[in-house]
Amino acid sequence: MASSSYSPHFLSLGIFFLLITTTSSEEESATIISRFQQYLQIDTAHPNPNYSLSTTFILSLAESIGLQYETLEFAKGKPVVILKWPGEKTQLSSILLNSHTDVVPSENHKWVHPPLSAHIDFNGDIYARGSQDMKCVGLQYLEAIKRLKRNGFKPVRTVYLSFVPDEEIGGVDGAGALANSKNFEKMNVAVVLDEGLASPNENYRVFYGERSPWWLVIKAVGSPAHGSKLYENSAMENLQKSLESVWRFRASQFDLLKSGLKEEGEVISVNPVFLKAGIPSPTVQMILFSFYLSLCPSTTYPSFCYQWN
Ligand SMILES: [Zn+2]
Incomplete structure (x- = not known):
């Protein structure tokens, strides 16, 4: 993620919210997985990411969960989607959960299954460009919030989610522009959770620095x-x-x-x-x-x- 001159602490964290939510039924899991597949099937690979489709997808999910939303466009055709879950104490600084919507290009002929198919094999493994980096994280934030809301949980601090473009090419028009904007100042962010490493088991590594x-x-x-x-x-x-x-x-x-x-x-x-x-x-x-x-x-x-x- 690219940015400059702002001070909230960035933490890199993979899947964290699922740890604090309840287990879902099998049917619900299937729906969640199929939503994830839909997100993966949207072609947001460089050099021509379809941000319009990914934005529509995220906004419709936000609406169904009941989150406030707005789309900022610091550079034409590069939407930064901000979702908001208001906290009980709005005077407190907020939490930002960030993920990027773009993915790196893929060489189709080298893939066992087409990179945009989001194919699931008999082990339950999903094959898709961006499944780890980092569409899984963005969707997990949303699914976790959905469950928390359903269980009546109310956050003390306001929770924001940002879905940013162009991370794979430096993030200047995405996270960088957001970080330098008045909008970001108003969000009063204290801590940001960002990209980490995918985990093959139930343990998640948290990174507190950035190279x-x-x-x-x-x-x-x-x-x-x-x-x-x-x-x-x-x-x-x-x-x-x-x-x-x-x-x-x-x-x-x-x-x-x-x-x-x-x-x-x-x-x-x-x-x-x-x-x-x-x-x-x-x-x-x-x-x-x-x-x-x-x-x-x-x-x-x-x-x-x-x-x-
Ligand atoms: Zn990434």
């Missing part, structure tokens, strides 16, 4: 000289020095991980991903090199490109 990516481009330049001579300060030599310091830092982080002193999420991972060597001439040299630097958790959400010449 922030940094794309760093190193552009190495050097003195031009003729290839028949030995000369100092070549672009390649300068690049080599930068790389050596990057690798030293990477090794120090890796050592912490291997020795067990730090967990996976507590170290900074540095991974070179792209190298572009410039002009194949002994007289003019320029080398470009970029690597991906993702920072440790506990940072907020800055996502930017830093260029070092």
Whole structure:
């Protein structure tokens, strides 16, 4: 999820509400699963997600549950759906349950069942793009609220649900725009539950941090000289020095991980991903090199490109 300059704590959590609700009848489970399949069958894959259909689907569910709703459009054709379950003490800060409606594209021929079929096999496994990331979470929020309401539960704080577009391509026009809007300010959000990892059993992992990516481009330049001579300060030599310091830092982080002193999420991972060597001439040299630097958790959400010449 992409966003900036706002302070509520984001927690990543998979399926949590079902743990506090009552068990449903078999018939009800079948209806819930078929609703989930309908959501999965809506093609919200990039590069042409059908947000209009997903919005209609979510709004009709919200209406049937009795939730207030509005659709915000910070960028044309990219709806942010906000649902509201008013709390008993409206002066208190609220809880926001976020999920994104878009999914990554799929290569159909590599799938056992078509990615938009939401096919259920004999084990009860559902095959669909977005089943884990993260349409399951959005629907579970709604199904859980439905049951809680039916059981007469009234939240003390207002609960909001946001269904945001474009998370898979950076979220600038979705969660990012929402987070910077007056609408978000008015929501007075204290805590946000967001995406986590799917769980194959009854245990759910809660994440309290977020890794922030940094794309760093190193552009190495050097003195031009003729290839028949030995000369100092070549672009390649300068690049080599930068790389050596990057690798030293990477090794120090890796050592912490291997020795067990730090967990996976507590170290900074540095991974070179792209190298572009410039002009194949002994007289003019320029080398470009970029690597991906993702920072440790506990940072907020800055996502930017830093260029070092
Ligand atoms: Zn996701």
